[in-house]
Amino acid sequence: MNLVEQLAGLLGQEKVTVNETILEHHSKDESHFEAVLPDVVVFPASAEDVQKIVRFAKEQHIPVVPFGIGSGLEGHAIPIHKGISVDFSQMNRIIDMRPEDLLVKVQPGVTRLQLNQELNKHGLFFPVDPGADATIGGMVATNASGTQAVRYGVMKDQILDLEVVLADGRIIHTGSLAKKSSSGYNLNSLFTGSEGTLGLFTEITLKLHGIPESIIAARACFPSVKQCVEAAAAILTAGIPIARMELVDDRSIAQVNQFSGTDFPEEPSLFLEFHGNEAGNEADAQFVQELLEEYQCQTFIFEKNSLKRAQLWKARHDLSYAFRHSNPKLHTINTDVCVPISKLADMVTYARARIEAYGMDGAILGHIGDGNFHTLTLFDPQDPEQVRNTEILNGEIVTFALSLGGTCTGEHGVGLGKMKYQIQEHGEALNVMAGIKSLLDPDHILNPGKLIPSAEKATL
Amino acid sequence: MNLVEQLAGLLGQEKVTVNETILEHHSKDESHFEAVLPDVVVFPASAEDVQKIVRFAKEQHIPVVPFGIGSGLEGHAIPIHKGISVDFSQMNRIIDMRPEDLLVKVQPGVTRLQLNQELNKHGLFFPVDPGADATIGGMVATNASGTQAVRYGVMKDQILDLEVVLADGRIIHTGSLAKKSSSGYNLNSLFTGSEGTLGLFTEITLKLHGIPESIIAARACFPSVKQCVEAAAAILTAGIPIARMELVDDRSIAQVNQFSGTDFPEEPSLFLEFHGNEAGNEADAQFVQELLEEYQCQTFIFEKNSLKRAQLWKARHDLSYAFRHSNPKLHTINTDVCVPISKLADMVTYARARIEAYGMDGAILGHIGDGNFHTLTLFDPQDPEQVRNTEILNGEIVTFALSLGGTCTGEHGVGLGKMKYQIQEHGEALNVMAGIKSLLDPDHILNPGKLIPSAEKATL
Incomplete structure (x- = not known):
């Protein structure tokens, strides 16, 4: 029996597909990284479905790659080792709306605009706003932020609880409905920003704010x-x-x-x-x-x-979006560094000078209240010199940001693009991260090849 | 060579003591839990000293218990398995004050009032204010909060970076100077609230706020x-x-x-x-x-x-303090539950009714903007019925809070007092926490017997 038949047997025929258009849709995101087709796309409808998928994948040693809406900018959702793309679009219900508690429980496939439309009826809003109409699950996975983080905080500041399916199929809750807690280790923040490498979210409870x-x-x-x-x-x-x-x-x-x-x-x-x-x-x-x-x-x-x-x-x-779609023959590459505010002027000046040194077309924009900005550089993927210069430029900007005490990514996440800077940024702490990865996903089936460089080589 | 001589050899005579008054001072905190004398008290002056202490303790399988100022309310600093009490009072320097970046780097022994006195000169303040003049290290260890958390957030929301000495003596940095980051797993929040069970802090970088x-x-x-x-x-x-x-x-x-x-x-x-x-x-x-x-x-x-x-x-x-010190023959016991705000009236009514049912003298107060409050109950430690009733009352209040979706501790931490509720609150997630504990401290030398019930039995 092949992969598709086995998954169809577990989940039902209608939740499993190898339709070419659908495979292709799940082979890429909004980044410039090369598309890779998954072997199969599944559409779970419940935590139990996700449990079945993960247990099957673990048994068969098949990669599992969660997919929200494909708006990521660092290749998180690209199944670079193929395997199963888990599309959460069927899990898009608002489960429990509690205006009186300033909280809401949603499934991971709910999108930001869908959520705010509903909240609006109650005089409430959810402040995290990456440009795209991303899914809440994807936003948790990358610890997204956006224009209002300077006042309301980033994704990790909004998480009260996550229901997570672990690599062995166990289901845990990482928090509670309480606004704050000193009980046990903070698993909410550990799983927020984990980019599908530690577990798959099946329920997300968020703090809300009054308009x-x-x-x-x-x-x-x-x-x-x-x-x-x-x-x-x-x-x-x-x-x-x-x-x-x-x-x-x-x-x-x-x-x-x-x-x-x-x-x-x-x-x-x-x-x-x-x-x-x-x-x-x-x-x-x-x-x-x-x-x-x-x-x-x-x-x-x-x-x-x-x-x-x-x-x-x-x-x-x-x-x-305007940059990426106005220049169909060119690719764009983003940097996403974040530095202490007093270093931002130097940082931006440096970035502009480097873009000009390579004679490239690039914009600078971003959430400077947090010390976070993006350079958005256009390049021709057919021109090897431009490709090479873009890579060097990226590395220069990250290295300069790290020298100022900053981070290589303020909000886009590591994915494929920022993996090569992880050792430089985290040093010995990266071994602790790799240890946690191996503890929770010893077979490395969850989004393999992302976030932790050579997670296989955890030395802890 | 005995323990004291060996440590004196490593650190210098002046940093090691078995003076009885000092041992006694490190045997207790502000909680009602029984005092236990450490074998020795050490006063490190640097991260290197802490490294030496931890490496020695690991080699000899001796418990290491960090000590701030002894203002904890759940017995965190009591060396219940004896061993080395690590007093951070000599590491109390403000290392790097950067008003222009709204951040400060301090050693863990700096106290809240000491910090604010310095910040005040720059028109800045640090908003986390547990009642006591706690050390910043202790406040990170318990994820403290206090009266201003409703507006400015809790301790975890203020942490930019921690320098941590791990159980094997390695030193890591958990963050950077950037105000936000999506790079790697969030180790800042994992170590904040870890109560000395995952590592010892030697430098803490905090966000600041304008007065x-x-x-x-x-x-x-x-x-x-x-x-x-x-x-x-x-x-x-x-x-x-x-x-x-x-x-x-x-x-x-x-x-x-x-x-x-x-x-x-x-x-x-x-x-x-x-x-x-x-x-x-x-x-x-x-x-x-x-x-x-x-x-x-x-x-x-x-x-x-x-x-x-x-x-x-x-x-x-x-x-x-007024309750604890106005009634010298009586002990006080605190609850610290936190529930969704719409459940708070029910929760407080229930707590008051239970206090009265046992005919006890108790107050209710707290940070209700967060859904967090304390019952503060006076009891005579010589009266077995009062001791028993206090225990039952505590359990009833926690159980009711958990049934409302709350947490057993909003800000005091788990320590000894809330350990028995951890399984009830976290379920399967507690095994993940125990796994992380065993990963980072396989010999269980760091503050053993706290936070994770029977960490020895990690099943992950």
């Missing part, structure tokens, strides 16, 4: 990216509880104007947002406007109208 | 504890970013008035605080005052004067 009474957005333009960054640092150290603070450089604005039909001035800009009550927001916004003048801010424009505000953030969210 | 422009405190009195709790839930679900929201019941207020010489009305109360700009705070405070009237709030008094405000929070912080 603020007042929201004010603003755009501020500066003569240079460096001044944007210095102004951002000044806002933070002044203790303003800014809700969003995005850097969008002139190259990015040009791209978004072209893609989204907007007419933002093509100058290095900060996109800002304030959340609170009306009086507090007015006071904060006025203080910020005055502060930014000290950094040669040339224009400061409020977007109080909710439609204009939505347009601003849609433009920002579409940026990465 | 808010405006702070308003207030007291609100209610006819019943239940109404206090319902009012608190209403404030939270209204999305007010309250900075502190403490429940103090009438019994507690009586105790604090007697101990601290205050004259607060002896009625169930909320102590509140707002952080922000002046206009925003005024608007929030007025909204809250109106909202609380719907919950029969009888008096709402602002403490705008910074002296009165300091007095209010000093009284709150001294409460646990």
Whole structure:
């Protein structure tokens, strides 16, 4: 009996496919990494289905690779050793909505926009917003963040509990419904960001937030990216509880104007947002406007109208997509470093200089309130010199970030792309991580070849 | 050569002692658990010293128990299997203060007040405030929180990096100086709250916060504890970013008035605080005052004067101490459950009813903005019936909290006191925790007999 027949016997025919289009859809994500077809795609409908898949895979030593919606940027969902792609799109129910407790329990296939649409009815929202309409499961797997992390924290800060199917089929809960706990080791945070290498999520319980009474957005333009960054640092150290603070450089604005039909001035800009009550927001916004003048801010424009505000953030969210899809023959490669805020101006200046040194077309943008930004570089995959330069550029930017005390990835995750920097970043701690991987997945069937370089060689 | 001579040979005579007073000081904490003398107390001055101690202990199979300042409430620092008590009081330097990055690097023996005194000079503060002037190392070890967690998060939310000496003497760094990261497994959160059972901290890098422009405190009195709790839930679900929201019941207020010489009305109360700009705070405070009237709030008094405000929070912080030290012949026992906010009124009503059913003297107070509260019950350790009833009461409160989806400990940690509830709370996940313990400390020399019940029997 072949793989498909065996899985169909376990799960039912309708949950198992080798349809070519579907295999192809599960062979890639939004990254530039080479596609690899899985042997089979399965669509579990329950934790029990996931248990059956994992137990079967363990018995047969077949890789298991979880798949959300394919919006990852580091190749996490690419089944590089083939095997079973586990698609969570059939597990997309909101299981338990508890507005009175500011929490919600969802299945991993629920998407960010689907969740917020439902929360909106209760005056609530979920703040983590990577650009794409990612699944919540994928966002937990990569410890996603986005534009509002500067105020509301990243994915790991929102997790109350995960139901996880381990590599041997056991099901655990990593937390509870309590908002905080000092009971036992913190498994919530261990599994958040584990990229499918320690277990598969089947239920996720999240903290929620009330939609603020007042929201004010603003755009501020500066003569240079460096001044944007210095102004951002000044806002933070002044203790303003800014809700969003995005850097969008002139190259990015040009791209978004072209893609989204907007007419933002093509100058290095900060996109800002304030959340609170009306009086507090007015006071904060006025203080910020005055502060930014000290950094040669040339224009400061409020977007109080909710439609204009939505347009601003849609433009920002579409940026990465705008680059990738406006240049169909070119690939894009992202960096995602995060450094201490006082080092950000040096970091950004360095990145811009290196992009120019290679004569490449690249944008700089990101969540600078957290010290996190992206370079987005276009390259021709057919041109070996451009491919090589892109790789070198990436390594240079990461190495410089690490020398400043930073991290190689603030929010995209390790996947395939950042694996080669793990030893450099973590040193001896990487052996502890490899030990945990081998403890929980001794046969290395869970998303093999990701996150931990040569997990096989755990020395602990 | 005996233990003391060997350690003195490794560290130098002045860092090793068996002085009886010092041994006794390291035999207990602020809990009711029986004192056990360590064999020896050592005072490391560096990570290298800690490395030497741990390597020696591993070789000789001797327990190693870290000791901060002895303010724990669950017996974490009691060397129940004797061995070496590692006192961090000589490692109390602020190593690197970086106001411009909103971060600081400290040694584990630095205390909370020592840190804040230094931060104050830079217009910054560290928000985690358990009542005692605990060491930062101890606060990391128990994932401490306190009154400001509702706004600023708990200890785990403040950790950027830990330098940790593992059981075999290896030194790792669990994070970086970046404010967020998706690189590798989250070791920061795994080691935070690990209570000395996975490694010993030798450097801690913390996030800092700007002192808010405006702070308003207030007291609100209610006819019943239940109404206090319902009012608190209403404030939270209204999305007010309250900075502190403490429940103090009438019994507690009586105790604090007697101990601290205050004259607060002896009625169930909320102590509140707002952080922000002046206009925003005024608007929030007025909204809250109106909202609380719907919950029969009888008096709402602002403490705008910074002296009165300091007095209010000093009284709150001294409460646990006031109970323990005003009744020298009696012991106190704390519960520390944390439940979803909508269940808190039921939970508190149940706790009060059970305290009364046993005819005991007990107070209810806590950080209800997080769903976390303490019952503080006085009992006579010479009276077997009271001792038994206290134990049963504790178990009943924890069991009820778990049935509501809560946790047995919101902030005090597991230590000795909450170990018996770990299986009930975590189920199969406890085996994962035990596996991690055995992976990182296969000889179980690090704080043995704490946190993981019978860690020896890890089944993973």
